[in-house]
Amino acid sequence: MEYFSQPMSTEPKLSFKQQQLIVRENAIVDATNQLLAKKGFDLMTMDEVAAEVGIAKASLYKHFPSKEALAAAAMIQLLENTLAFVRGLPADQAAIDQLKSVLQWALLTRMKGGLPTLPAENTSLRETLLNNTRYINRLMDLNELMGELIEKARAEGAIHKDLPTDVVLFTIYARSCDPTLDYLRMNEQYNEEQVIDFLITTCFNGLH
Amino acid sequence: MEYFSQPMSTEPKLSFKQQQLIVRENAIVDATNQLLAKKGFDLMTMDEVAAEVGIAKASLYKHFPSKEALAAAAMIQLLENTLAFVRGLPADQAAIDQLKSVLQWALLTRMKGGLPTLPAENTSLRETLLNNTRYINRLMDLNELMGELIEKARAEGAIHKDLPTDVVLFTIYARSCDPTLDYLRMNEQYNEEQVIDFLITTCFNGLH
DNA sequence: GTCTATACCATGATAGAC
């Protein structure tokens, strides 16, 4: 199954053991992503991850050498999912609508419990991520793609010319982990769609 | 000195010991506020607070029964400072400009290292705060004052009529702990004034 | 009320059997 789903692989022949290992590691990363989104890096414990996956804590350390490395793997997976979404956007759409789609997708993902709020923390995780070339490469790819969209949207008159590209970029990123979403959800006065609409509207009106 | 600065007190006569105690507790709360802003509740340790104040850790527990209670005291002080600022706003100013002043003040305070980023965490601190009547009362006072300003600004045409008051309120609150500030500061491409201007502009344009 | 010293516990990480 893994074989047929990856026909482009140069080494398609994976033993049953290897396949099992991949499945297990995916399960670990998924559980990590959920817990990371729910509690953040510091409050997430390795015991919880192990319990969620259903394995012993020591087994985690056979797959990932440290808590930071595990979280980094989860963050990389998240980045790759984001990249896949951005690359799959319809090219004939207006750039500003593509940007809105990205934010909408991020907010929906977060509501489903799959997007860790990563502020600019001074934690050990940050250092690990900055030293991870794979993470940095993915991040630079994403920044480049988003930067192109932003400049196209500005050329189309949808973004104010006085706002630098990086300011717009950071603003959109920050909106994806905006605590306003949690506040409004706690209120229970608006449904999920309305909450997302409020966030997208106030964000992009502010950039226009 | 404490005596003369509080002439309205019903029990003005404070012994030297009592004055000293107040000064000490203020120092503790100030140090807590700084560390809270710098590292957040979870990463802040009681050892650090004690070291910053210059007393033994055990002495902290003579003043505050727990880490949560200490943080709550700091949060209350912050709320009271905010209330004092809002109450001191020039009443003849347009409501929208008063709101902008509040956000500007909050962002300046945060840049000086005095405003803890308090997301809607699932931590023990949240429960403590919700059970603290003094905190809750101050928070309700602030919400009411800000709510009045928002409705006045809407009546004056500065805020979009389709945006509910609580959505506007949460959006402004969220902007005061926006990670965009940290990102742009790390860039070092813009000075502090420019960064604050970007945040205020994009925020209130989005609400218009 | 402040100090030194310590109890107690949660958690990240590891050893060693299977």
Next chain:
DNA sequence: GTCTATCATGGTATAGAC
């Protein structure tokens, strides 16, 4: 590679002398 059992660290909170 997975498990049980354990270590080491660091952090909250407290005891007891002064």
